[in-house]
Amino acid sequence: GASSTLFIATPENPVHAITNQTAVLPVSLRFSTPPGEFFHLKWDFLSGDRPVLAYVMSKCKGSTPEWWQRSCQRSVKVVKEYQQQANVSLQSGSLEIQRVQPTDAGTYRITVQGLDVHVMAEVNLTVTEAAAPTNSGRVNGARFSLVPNAVRLGLAGLVLCLLGLIVGEAVYKPAGCSPHRLEGSPEPRGELETLD
Secondary structure (H helix, E strand, C coil): CCCCCEEEECCCCCEEEECCCCEEECCEEEECCCCCCCEEEEEEECCCCEEEEEEEEEEEECCCCCHHHCEEEEEEEECHHHCCCEEECCCCCCEEECCCCHHHCEEEEEEEEECCCEEEEEEEEEEECCCCCCCEEEECCEEEEHHHHHHHHHHHHHHHHHHHHHHHHHHHCCHHHCCCCCCCCCCCCCCCCCCC
């Protein structure tokens, strides 16, 4: 049959991850025509000069260009250093690294090889140290700080209460408690008036 043309896209490059989280090195594989009955993809850590894993598909059947939908015998072989840490997405070929460490940062290469295709692409990974533990939380991926916000709200409430007390005393103070004459009250007289 006609030889396949394979396109590898890296939609996110470089990839940023935080220590102890899962990093996904995304790739998208597209064949112009259905690939042959055998091909494999391999991920290598170039910066560490070592392989990560190999994903082999053999005895493939079907005519769909979407390679992950074909009926194949599949196997994933992960090298010893990445056991329980690295895996490959069976739909996209993306590499997943769990509990990443700063030593995992660097350049990774994916190689896809079949009977009539051989293509490579590289993805760079940066790993940032996790921030020091604070009294903070996370909602839908957005960080927020609990204690500083609570302190700010408490202080704002206290200030409002004090202002309310000050204004309340100034406006509603009874006349009998004030040594000053209220505006609009009659002038005090020196002697009492007698009624006829």
